[in-house]
Every structure is written in C-alpha cells, then in structure tokens.
Amino acid sequence: MKTKLTKLFSTAIFIFMVLNVPVLAYLYSFNAVAFDSDFYKKEFLKHDVYLTLQSYNIDIINKNVLSYLAGSAAAIENDFFNEREKTHFADVKALIEKVLALYYYSAIIFLLLLSLQFCLSGFDVKKAAKKVFSALALGSILTLLTAFLLFAVANFNFDAAFDIFHNSFFAAGTYTFAPEFEKIVLLYPEKLFLDIFAKIIINAIISSIIIFALSASLLLIFFGSKFKVFFWKNFDGKSNK
Template sequence: MNGFLKYFIAFLGSISFIVAIFLSSVQVAVYGDIDGYFLKEYRKYNVFENVDISENNLMYVTYEMLDYLDDKRDDLVIYTTVNDEEREFFNEREKAHMYDVKNLFNSGKSIRVKCLILTIFTYILVILKDKSFLSTISKGFLGAFTFVLATTITLTAIISSNFTKYFTIFHQIFFDNDLWLLNPEKDLLINIVPEGFFVDTAIRIGSIFIFTIMAISVLSVVLIFVDRKRRSL
C-alpha cells in the first residue's frame, strides 16, 4: 500500500470521525446543561411571561420533552399549568412534529455509530499497513479538519446571511410534511423555542464542535512532530 493510499484511507476515516464528533456536539449542546442552558434561553426570550407558565412547570415540560426525544418516555402526554389552567401542554400537531424530530434524533445516533465503526475500521487498516501509523492518521485528520473547517466557514457565512431562509430549507430537507409550520397563536412549542433559540443553539453546537476538532488537530500536530523526532534518531 503506497503512501498516498494510506493517507487517503486515514483522511476518509477522519472525515467519518469528524461527522461523529459533530453529531456528538449536538447531543452535548442539547443535553449537556439542561438547567443552565434552557433556563437562560427561556429568560432571554421572555418565554415564561409570553406563555404565562412558571419556571418550574416549563422546566418540567422541558425535561419530559427531552426524555421523549432520547427514547426515555413513550409519548408527549404532559400535563402542567399554563395561564393558571391545568392542561395538556402539547397539542396533536405538536406531538406529530416532535415524533418526526425524535426520528431525526434517532437517525443521528445511528449515523454516529456507523461513522465510528468506519473510523475504527480505517484506522486499524492504516495501523496494520503503516509503521508510522500515528503520523499518517494525524496527517489524515489534519487534512479532514482543513476540509471541514473550510466547509463550515462557508456554510456559516451563507446561513448567517439569512438564517430564517436556511432554517426553512433545513426543515424542507429533513421533514417530508408541513407539521413544523406551527402557529404561535395556538401552538406553545413555537413560543418556548423561538427562532432566536435555534440561532443560539446552532452557535453553541458549532462552538463545541470547532473546539473539539481543533483540540484533536493540535494533538495531531504534536504526534506528527514526535514521530519525526523518533525517526530522526
């Protein structure tokens, strides 16, 4: 196996690894600090006042909703007090949409597992075929990092120019119905997570993702340097 082929295999494995890191970043961003993040966002967008719900009640709904998305509960039949009235929080349209969101979350988990399996397979292949496998894998990761970083910067520039437009396109790509088109006059879901919440969450995901792959890139540079020093002895 020639040098370029080994590098290319490491590059593909690293692309797969980075996809898994991105999907993990989504999970960390959403589930990593539920009390701190969601409470801060709800206060920032005056959700408690707009919906007329107490902090304790909305955080209860939030935890139950996230448990549902994480397959820890079977339904979204959640009762709480809104506007001084005991009621079911989600209506049928919202439940149907959240079922689609749950399927999207589950697809992400499945893709992450497959990406990690592909990463392990390609890295093992490089290890078996290359005595300087640490250097080769590190170079492959740096190449993948450069490609992904350039792609991320480009997409960020495009999306930030008109977030609403590309947020709509995202829904049109990943959902095959119009259940995501909620009415703020009737549907509470769109009131507790307004567009600004999704902007902040996208930034949060991106920050976790970029920090993680940059940290691994620094480690990759160190490993390349160590390998060169070792071979020069």
C-alpha cells in the same frame, strides 16, 4: 503491482479518515448540545420564554420533551402540546435517532479505518501513527473550514436555511404552527434554534482546535517539524519508505 494497490488503498483510507473527522466533530457536538437542559434554561431566559409562558412550568415541560427525544421516555406526558405538535415531536425524534445512528456508525467506521491503516502499515506503529495523526490534523482543518462556511450561511439568511432544513426532512405543513393556539413556537422560538446551531458549530470548532493541537504536537514530538512531509506524503504513497 501489489505494493501500488496497497499504497492506493492506504491513501483512500487516509482520505476517508480525514473526511470522517468533521462528521464526528459535528455529530458529537450535536449530541452534547441537543439534550443539555442547562443550555435551554439560559435560552429561555435570553428569549423571554419564562415571561411569555409564566403560567407554565416550562423547565418540567422541556425536560419531558428532551427525555422523549432522547428515547428515555415513551411519550410526552402533558397537555401543553396538542396532538399535531406531538406528531411533529415524533418526526423530530425519528430524525434524531437517524442522526445518532450516523454518529455511532461513523465512530465505528473510524476505528475500522484506523485498524486497516495499522495493517497496511505492516503493523508498524510509527508509520500508522504518522498517518493517523496527519489525518486527524487535516480533518480538524477541514472542520474549521466548514464551520466558517456554515457560520457564513447562517448569518447571511438563517430563515432560508431553516426552511430548507425543514423542507428536506419533514412533510409540508407538519412543521408550521400558529402561536395563537400552538405553544410549541412560543417554547422553542426560531432564534433559539439559531443559538443551538451556533453552539454546535462553536463546540465543533473547539474540538477541532484541540484535536489539531494534540495531533500537530505529537507529529512534532515524534516525527520532526516538517508538517508538509507528514500531511502530503500520504497522498503520493512516499510515506512508506
């Protein structure tokens, strides 16, 4: 009975590790893209933002915004935005803080799961490594599958997805702006967010490919070429033989 429960618990941990991989991949990518000032400069050029707002130093303005959203600045210190726009940035900052908290907690949880897997493997490094590498490989495949799904959704109707996102996380009426007198939509046009979304997914795809390649290579080197054994025996508990 104890052995069966141990195997069941080990399988549950394995599944949670697999599910945690895409979460970490996407959140890591978000953290890397969201505060990349060089990326924004390229986007401003691409979408003619420098031309539209040529009377403003938008690189300085954007740097101030990113510093505020990252928590390194207490406030947005400029009169480029009105109070309504600044209130929206405060809402965005609160959401980003939750996203980053989820990222850090997910990383901690993954490490805890890894430690538990090691304990349940009887402190056998080889058995634990087999489970971990298999989880990373399967998690990478799951990341790729969800990435293609997200790309399909974005290409089908990004406007609808963008509206659903805002309706889900912001109060109605707090995220719509008039470009005639509110410059936030001129500095950050909707197409820029589509590019950010695509960049996050692309980075996650690259990360997952690298993780899969490394995990699969290590499985091949240390455990042989029968990937099916390493991937699917985790679910029936036979890998502890």
